[in-house]
Amino acid sequence: MRARLLLSTAAWLLALSATAHAETPIAPDPAAPKGKLPDTARPTAYRLSFIIDPDQPRFSGQDEIDITVKAPISVLYLHGRDLNVALVTAKVGGKVIAARYTQVDKTGVVRLDFASPLPAGAATLSFVYDGAFGDGASGLYRVKVADKWYSWTQFESIDARAAFPSFDEPGFKTPFTLRVITKVGDRVTGNAPETEVRPLKVDPQSGAAKFLRASGKPVPAAMDEHIFAPTRPLPTYLVAIHTGPFVRVEGTVAPDAERSTPLPLGAVATQAQKDKMGYVMAESPRIVQLLEKYFGEPFPFPKLDQIGSPIMPGAMENAGADTYGDGIIYLPPNASTGNKQEFGMVVAHELAHQWFGDLVTPAWWDDIWLNESFANWMGYRIGNEWRPELNIGVGGLAEGFSAMNTDALEVGRPIHQAIATNNDIDSAFDSITYGKGGQVIAMIAAYLGDEKFRDGVRLHLKRHAYGNATSEQFFQSLADSAKDPRVLAALKSFVDQPGVPVVDLTRNGTQLTAAQSRYAFLGSAPRAEQWTLPFCYRPIDGARVCTLIDRPSVTFAAPVGAFVPNAGGTGYYRFNLAPADWQALIARSAVLTSGEALAVQDSLWAAFRAGKVPAGLLVTAAKAMAANPDSNAAVSGGGRLSGLHDRGLIGDAQLPAYRRLIGSLYAPMLARMGFDPTAGAHAGDTPDRQKLRQSLVSLVAEEAADRTIDDRLVAAATRYIGGSRRRSTRRISVRAFPPMPGMAACPPRANWSNSACRARIPTSAHRR
Structure with a gap:
């Protein structure tokens, strides 16, 4: 198959000679799609071949895409950005049809004009091209570390098109077969296992060698050809190709109840990080096994590599080839608690995506919120289970409370919003998606109970494995599993409209009235909204009680004495109390869980900013909360x-x-x-x-x-x-104090990649 369909290296390079180093022209086309591609053809498989030498400023590629054409066409739109394309053909049966390739906008929409109509049915598109490496963490990019060059890929959201012509949308999932030609000794890491590395001798008198010399490129005596197994079906944004003089450490994840055979595990780093690879190799297996246990399914891909990049601002869940900023996974022996918290949360987040995002992928970018919100919640949940002593889980709640300040603005956006154009896509990666979305997932999980929610997640994965799904389909799986259709209404009310609910609680004898409204800062007047709100409270010394507030107000039996209106702190809402109830609750601050303590502080300060409580109560609460044993609550x-x-x-x-x-x-x-x-x-x-x-x-x-x-x-x-001590007139800064929820734009989650804090990172680098 490879010999029949792929050009020889010599022919490949010669085909590029007409366009190498040329500026990519853009010819605007008013008829070109601004968002989703027309439903005229679908890809069914890719065969990607690259010549990648990170020492050089450009790479070369040959891309073959098997497609199914819905009806005869003379024009086809797909994606490619700033690529110099030397040759495009379509093969139908034994017939080859020439095509003209034109980039029609700066986001990378391409029009193919065929010399004769392409009939309905199966066809193969073939492209020969070259492109420039990027110098930032997007597309196919390269970085010099010490004296060596390396290259990585970062394709989410729409940067695969900068590396190869493609149908660059999440709804198109196909197998990818990869071949990469490199300098002798360079390593390549892709999504699938490498099956073979074989030497290629370069004839100095060949046409390819003459072309290289004429274009000022060195002619190597030999190169290596790396062959990879076909991947499972993937969207373009999850493809990974990392090339260079990397150091690789290999191990396995031991079999467990969900997986009967060892899972190959690798760590891939630049030479500069080679002495820091022990922690990620030692700790990743435990996180994989916890995720397998939760999902009830084995790791969905045949191997896992954990890859570091010196300029990755967060992390990315490439199938079987997760990529992180070096500092997230390559930790020194004396790593701080904060470093380990970030490691656990981000690695758990990215590996959760292997199921929720990679195995089952959003159908379009308007559902990416669910992908990220769920993984955000899982990152904290599994991170906490991995190392309970690190107290990672409370960070998810802190992130949710922080997002409320953005969500409380008069002009905001819902979690689930329409993505109409390519220019809208990156707006879906922000604190609303990660912070609010993660807390909404936590709220629904807490309301249903861990087992019911988990069973709904498992049902969703079984229904859509290696395919695509929408938010509605996820909601339906939860409702079907829990046998509670009201979950649909609750989820939709939180994801389809902006704003933070606030529940005002007032006593009337033995009754307690809970009235919901949209929270507003003093002096603001946002649009009124109503939610189907999973409200969970508990008497300070009692068990949790949950109800759905689906009307402007509901009345129920009032708890005796102090009570916590957001039990566990998992609810995405604020509350306000009568003065006596505030005083009673604050007085018991020392016995609140960490999540409840943060919820009390968030709601109290929110009430102050709404003009409903006096400033003195904030000081009273700070004094009382200092007695709480949790490191977050106490300060x-x-x-x-x-x-x-x-x-x-x-x-x-x-x-x-x-x-x-x-x-x-x-x-x-x-x-x-x-x-x-x-x-x-x-x-x-x-x-x-x-x-x-x-x-x-x-x-x-x-x-x-x-x-x-x-x-x-x-x-x-x-x-x-080892210096001499000199008194400075300026005090040194010891700002090691972590930003508290509501007081910082980006809580320490990793996003992004914080992941660690993806909301603060340009999405071209992801979170993703």
Whole structure:
């Protein structure tokens, strides 16, 4: 098949001679699609061949696409961006039909004009082309690390078209067969297992060699040809091709209840990271197995490689070939708690995509929210299960509460929004998708119960394995599995309209009335909305009670004494209480779970910003919350107060009182814990205790301006770097304190890639 359909290397290079280094012209076509391609043809398989030498500024490619044509056509639209295409043909049976290739807009829409009509039925498109490597983390890009060049791919959302002509939409899933010709000794990592590496001798008198010399390119004596097995059906955005002098470490993920054979596992890094590959190899297997257990299905691809890139701002779930920023997966032996939290969350997020996104792929970009929202929730959930002592799970709730501030603006967008054009696609990757979407998933999962929700997810994966699905189909799987059609209404009300619900709770004797409305900051007037709201509360010493609020208000029996209106903190809503109920709840801050504590702080501060509670209650809550044993909850009040300071809302006259307040709250806590800034002094503490100490040091040194702590930090830093200690008139910054929900635009999730914080990263680099 390969010998019959693929050009020889010599013919391939000679075909490029007419266009190499030419500027790609764009000829606007008013009839060209701005979004989805017309339903005139569908791809059924790709055969991709590349010559990739990252030392050079350009790469060469031959791309064959098997298609099925719906009805006879003379014009076909597909995708390609800034590629110099030397030859395009269509083969139908034994007949070859020439075609003209024209890029018609800057997003990479291409028109093929055929010399004679293409009949309905099967055909094969063939392209010979070359292109320039990108210098940022999108498309097929290259980076020089130390003295060596490497190349990677990052194709989500619509950057595969910058590497090969394609039907670059998520709804088109096909197998891909890959061949890459490289310098001798370079490695290639793709989505599927590499089946063969064979040497290619280069005849110095061949036409290809003469062309290379004439174009100023070196002529190697030999090259390597890397052959890969066909992939499972994939969309173009999940294709991966990484080439260069990489270091590779190999291992396996042991069999488990869902998988009877070992799963090949690899780590791929530049030479600069070769001594930091142990952690990802040691910890990835546990995360894979936890995901297999949750989904009830084995890893859906024949191998898994974990690949690092020095400029990747987040991570990307390429099928069988996840790619991350180097700092996410390549950790030193003394990695901090924050580093490990990011690792666990991001790796769990990306590997969850192997099922939810790769095995079952959104039908179009308007459903990418579900892909990312679900993986965001899973990243925190599985990350927490992987290493409970790292307390990763609460980060998902913090991210959700942070997203509420954006979602509360008068002009916002729903999670699920129409994507009409190519220019709209990247708008779907933001804090609403990750933060709000993840919390909505958490809310529905908590309302249904873990088993019912999990069974709905499993049903969805079975129904659509290796295919595509819409949000509606996911909702239906949940409703069918739970046998509760009201779940559909609840989900739709949260994903199809913008805004944050707020539930005002008032007592009337033994009755409690819950009235829902759209939350608004003081002075704003957003459009009214109504939700089908899964409302879960619990008496402070009792069990959770859940109900659906599907009307403007409902009344039920009031709990006795203090109660938590957002049990577990998983609800995507805010609440407001009567003064006595606020006081009773705040007084019991020490016994709240971490998620509940953050929910209380978020709703309390939201009520303050809406003009419904006095500022003094914020200070009361900060004092009470300091007794909570969770590292996030204990300092949440101080983190929010410091946000006022950062925004300049605490004037010079009030600053001394503010510093005394912060010192009185947190300096005694730090003193009780003990603080020795010498490297490794507190290595024996639990990760959560280490994190709490770090936050306390930041608050006491920065916000309380405690000179004693400042001096100790300066002395420790001086000893560490081996310099002489000189008193500076400027205090050093110890801003290790993590941004608190509602006080930062991007919570520490990774996104992106934070993943770690994908919402803050250009989507061309993903999250993805």
